[in-house]
Amino acid sequence: MIETDALVIGAGPVGLFQVFELGLLGIHAQVVDALPHAGGQCVELYADKPIYDVPGLPVCSGRELVERLQQQIRPFAPGLHLGQEVSALQALPDGRWQAETAAGKGFVAKTVFIAAGVGAFQPKRLRLEGAEPLEGRQIHHHPDTLAASGQRVLVLGGEEAAVAAAVALADAGEAASVTLLHRRDVFKAPATMLAHLLALRDAGRVQVEVGQPLALRLTDGRLQGLDILDLSAAHRAVAADQLLVRLGLSPRLGPLADWGLALERKLVVVDTARFETSLPGVYAVGDINHYAGKRKLLVSGFHEATLAAFAAAERVFPGQPVHLQYTTTSPKLHERLGVAAPAHD
């Protein structure tokens, strides 16, 4: 059990900036994110796309913005818990909050910041009839759970995660066969990886199929392969004992819908002075919140995180005044940031 003044749920741009604003006020934070890396939508959806509306940064990519934010919060050394989804949040009698991740990690926090964006990014599932009961046995979303030895493995997807998995399986040489299936004959992956894939295909170690999955082929509940619609609009069967579904990630609101928060259109309702939710000490910032006039923009999220931090400081340091200080001139802030005070004449 980790005791903390602040628990931030979501390591996207707003969650990271929340850590910064808390840090300036002397509040140390723990951060949890479902993805194995920080960045949220900025990395999952906009990694290489240019962003033009961050003040003072005429242009930067989603990935670059996240790198800069990570650099900005480094002085505050937050606890980072990546690849974990917060599954439960409960009030404690003393007014603090107890949170638990699906992996069983526990937190007791004086304040909680929901910076969950559009939800936790989860692997897109194969939505064919009969697929769900086979998940974990013959249908997998991560190479780690797949025992490929002697199996005919079919990898689904056209992006780097799928290509990398097919290449790795072929290189390992344990599978009876490796097939990569994508709905188009264009794969999005680094050029060297694509060259490797083509070399493996030409050597007969990977089959590349193009088509749309239509149905699972099942015999007595066991997966035998997939029916696909190929590019010439013909139905065909592709044999497989194991499916590795690498269709990318998609955000899901997930368990926070059950935490008792007041919601509107599946967004968390907050007030615009404190960005506090209907639960005292629980704040919501960024794309996940809702209030009159809300605009889902980075700058809105940064503003919300700033005011939420000030509101939380009253709770973390009860009875103590919370002063506004400028990073330009405040010796206390310089100390927290670990920077030298500017020289005076």
Add this chain to the structure above:
Amino acid sequence: MTHVVTESCIRCKYTDCVDVCPVDCFREGPNFLTIDPDECIDCAVCIPECPVNAIMPEEDVPGDQVHMIQLNADLAKKWPSITKRKPALPDADEWKDKTGKLPELIK
């Protein structure tokens, strides 16, 4: 949580919307586009792209179009993904201002 393509898209299919979708949630049929409600994240950036204002949040779909909510979900399951803009249907401009186009929908 989703956005919905309403009847205005039928027989037009301008496809301006698909380029801006951050999660590639558009699906393409012969003369209509649909949004996969399981993928849409309600970011709303597609709304202003549509030249015929066919896209709206589920909550704002008018009474005479509510059947399109379920239709989007059903068709999204069987139609392939479209992620790049392409030319509109040849007679799109003739159909863009027509209403009651549901009988024209090719499923």
